[in-house]
Amino acid sequence: MNKKRIILPILLTLMMVTLLLSKSYFSVQTSIETIKLKENVGKVNKSHLEQIKIIETDLNKLTSDEFMGRLTGTMGNEKAGKYLMKRFEKIGIKPFDGSNYYHEFNQEVYFPDRSEHYMKVIFEDGSEKICEYGKDYIDQIRLSKVDLNCQLVLDQKELDNRTTGEIAIVVDDDSINKNMFRSNTKAILRKRKDFFGVPQIAHKGAAYIQIDDELYDEIFEKNAKEVIIKSRYKTGDSIVKNVIGRIPGKKKEKAFIISAHFDHVGWDGDIMFPGAIDNGSGTVAILNIAEQLVNGKELENDTYICGFNGEEFGLFGSKAFANHIKGKYSEIIVINIDCVGKINGKRLGIHGDSPKNDKLKEDIKGILDKKSIDNFTGSIPNSDHSSFSYDGMYSISLIQENLFNEGESIHTPNDSSELVDYEYLKEICDVVVDFIYKFEDESYK
Ligand SMILES: [Zn+2]
Known part of the structure; x- marks a missing residue:
């Protein structure tokens, strides 16, 4: 027999089999991807470990010498704001008003290098x-x-x-x-x-x-x-910037605000205050939450991601933004994150400063309880949620318990990234994402 005559049919058969196999391979692959996508509603298409790594990288950056403790009115604060803006862009959050991430306001600041x-x-x-x-x-x-x-x-x-x-x-x-x-x-x-x-x-x-x-x-x-x-x-008035983005929702009546202040207390003499827990933790949390929401199923409501400035001087940034947004929606719900995720930290507090926020506190408490995260409800007024608790706005802050007690590191040079439990911090991010999806249609009026 002619070898060529035998080889040719074998070759043809092999080609057919390969083609069939590859077709079925592709269809199997497609259905796996479909299943994967379904599982990932509300989740970033990155592994848990990759997300933790990003949270860690962001926190190390924000607490680095480059940002010099992020004091409002200084170059370090300006750089931190810019970093946040770049991260918003990369995640795919839109500018809050269609064209700007920076929301500017005036504030009295001091210049540590000129004292x-x-x-x-x-x-x-x-x-x-x-x-x-x-x-x-x-x-x-x-x-x-x-x-x-x-x-x-x-x-x-x-x-x-x-x-x-x-x-x-x-x-x-x-x-x-x-x-x-x-x-x-x-x-x-x-x-x-x-x-x-x-x-x-x-x-x-x-x-x-x-x-x-x-x-x-x-x-x-x-x-x-x-x-x-x-x-x-030397003190003076300065134009200070909040960094604010928006994830557009299907309806436009209601809005969620997910916020954290990114400013801290800067430096003094040779001492630098890195501000990892206060409030690097909240700042990196809103970035992870935003990434989950941008990649999740389409949101019902407009959701603002806010990096507030001027908090340490007296909640200036959140006051300015509350003033900007009040009356623009029928209802506004604010979840602010300030000082969370501490290694071996005490309970997570859910703080609102008036009884009108009680239902909101209870809804978040329900999710924390379900995830077995030790928590309590309280009413500390001194964080950015306080700027929003009026005129149809409902607001709470997540703040870890007793951080300002004796021996704690908040506002000292020891508040560095070694104090952060990244797994715990990520769990808190997931709680906020769960809340947004679960209570999209809820009214707090
Ligand atoms: Zn502080």
């Missing part, structure tokens, strides 16, 4: 110590101008005897009390183990200074008598 500091302590034996700003002490309240030469008062008895003359009082957490703030009290020097960053600006009042343990001990050991304090802060 001046001087403090000298004079001891009983006549010796002096010139204190180093950012090492021995930092300001808690930033007074635009301080020029003081005061007698130091070290205990309550001495304080009672000094009713005249300008005085500065040295205290620790146990000895401080409100009776110390009298008209002749011109400065409070308070001992802190870890310096606590607060971007508080004032133009009058007593100087409020944090001193470290060593200086505190030296003041008592050498019986300090006098302190000279001089400082200057």
